[in-house]
Amino acid sequence: MNACCLRTPGEEIMKKEIKAASGLSLDREFSFRAIFFGVMIGLLLMALMMYLDAVLGLDTDVAPIASMIGVLLIPLFGGPTNRREVNIMQTCATATTFAAYSLTGNIVPLLMMGEKLEVLPTFALLLLADAIGICFVSILRDQFVYDKNLPFPGAVMCTTAMDQIDAKDKSSTKLLFGAVAFSVVISFLQNMEYLPYLADFTSLLPENGMTLGILIMPLMLGMGYVLGSRNALCMLATSLLICLIEAPVGTSRGWFANPAEDYFSEIQDFNLPIVIGIALLAAVIPICRQWRAIAHAFQFKKGADQKSDRDYSMKSILILLLVLTAAMIAFCNFYYQIKVIHLVICTVVSLLFAMIAVRVSAESGLSAGLALNIFMIVISYGLTGNAVFSMLIAFMNFNTFILAQDTMYDLKIGQMVSASPKKQIKAQFIGIFFGCLAGTALFYAIIKVFGLNDELFTFPFGNMYYAVINGISEGGVSTLFNPGRFAIGGALGAVLSLIGLPAGGIALAMYLAPKTILGIALGGMIRLVVEKTKGIAFAEKMDNAATGFVIGDAMVCVLMVIITMFR
Secondary structure: OOHHHOOOHHHHHHHHHHHHHHHHHHHOOOOHHHHHHHHHHHHHHHHHHHHHHHHHOOOOOOHHHHHHHHHHHHHHOOOOOOHHHHHHHHHHHHHHHHOOOOHHHHOHHHHHOOOOOOHHHHHHHHHHHHHHHHHHHHHOHHHHHOOOOOOOHHHHHHHHHHOOOOOOOHHHHHHHHHHHHHHHHHHHHHHOOOOOOEEEOHHHOOOOOOOOEEEOOHHHHHHHHHHOHHHHHHHHHHHHHHHHHHHHHHHHHOOOOOOOOOOOHHHHHHHHHHHHHHHHHHHHHHHHHOHHHHHHOOOOOOOOOOOOOOOOOHHHHHHHHHHHHHHHHHHHHHHHOOOHHHHHHHHHHHHHHHHHHHHHHHHHOOOOHHHHHHHHHHHHHHHHOOHHHHHHHHHHHHHHHHHHHHHHHHHHHHHHOOOOHHHHHHHHHHHHHHHHHHHHHHHHHHHHHHOOOOOOOOOHHHHHHHHHHHHHHHHOHHHOOOHHHHHHHHHHHHHHHHHOOOHHHHHHHHHOOHHHHHHHHHHHHHHHHHHHHHOHHHHHHOHHHHHHHHHHHHHHHHHHHHHHHOO
16 A cells, blocks of 8 residues: 555544534634624724714615625634624624614714713613614514515625635626626726716606606615515606606695705605605504414414524513613603603604514615604604604614614524524624624714814714704694605505505605615616526526625725725
8 A cells, every 4th residue: 555645543633633623613603703703893884884974974784795704704713614603793793883873863963952972871772772672673583584575685695695605606606706896896986986877867857846867886786686676666666656746746736845956855754754654554564464473482382383493582582672671761761851651652663663674674675764763753752842852762762773673684694594593682782782882982082073063074864863853843743744644654555565565665765865766676677687588597696796786886885985084
């Protein structure tokens, strides 16, 4: 026998140890490196998101970026990884990112009213509100992640990035990274204004008030492609109805200013009650249909016929939710002197809004946070009659439904990659603790260094919410909330839910700028063409390219923020 083929006992033992270590790394999930990188990446993304929000009034979806960073970074420290470990990292990162970045929008109006920035109370409110959002949607996890009517486009993009870890067909990996590179180039050229990003047809339309523009950006096209042709068609039809029928009719009758001239702001206020009505009924009806499944979730033992991979105690989560809610109500009553009944009502409303936020995000890949936050300001002012109290309540509730939205997003990704929901929830709690701590400190530093009147830090959302609360204080709640339009929206939401159309996406198409919706719809139409000409299997493979478009555009957004910071 050839001597080179002989192995000593020591070499055999070393080989077995290496193989065992490799197997262990491939079975990792809730690891130190996943949590460490999750917190570190989350803090970086949170700082960038707060800067983007405070300077430009913009945000971006950071989850696909976090997933891609995890795929590339984790194996460099400790060996091979797997989709579940990357999911834990991404879960912790997004929780850290979203834990406190809303400070630049919701606390700024309070400072403009003359209130002082109190660090410890702000930190406590953030942490309690975030934790309530996590607990609430953890109870409803199975009712959302197993709903076949919810495409969760954001989750699809994240898992597409994670699939590159153990992909045997390298053509998909090449397609993803090629699309990222292409998107980076195109998006950078658009941001530098070397390439156009908006196709505006308003000047060609015959009627006064008509408006029509399309954002042709990699981010919009990629999101629309993953969202799918059916949902995109519904959003397209809604947006065209708003642009070509409601806009000229409303302009001629004086319901709102010409949308082509005031950037769609007044028509947004006009449609807000309808949007909330649609989204509310569309979120509540499916949950009511599943009341038996929700009741079963609280049984001591799962039935053999129950479909669930949940590995945590529902009762423990419920008890924690009740304790956290009671603590937040008691704190606000004692420290701010807000009436308990007002806090209880607004807390219930915020949980309803959490369901709306989750469903809208799952249906469209977009966030209803802006509309829900404005509506919460209206509700809380109607109850308390106090501008400061209403902004405090809106601040808490905004964080509740944003973390609810983020948590359900991550739980769906976990279900798709067979991750442990219990470990995901633990990662969420770790993320919000560090996110609230660092976010509060960062916001305090921004205010102390730059103040509220800096040329760079203009706080667009903070100023907008300040204008909203001022308008309500002077003109009453009816200036922004019309019960008749809310009832119409509720009826539409019920009908859309019963016939199985994506009511959350349709509602958002009535509120967001049409150029955004039409850009997403264009991506959905591209998918329809691909499905008809190349087949469904090829169209699904092209999800890699769509995900790459989104990641590349988001990376450029982060890059532009960094460039702006150092100008």
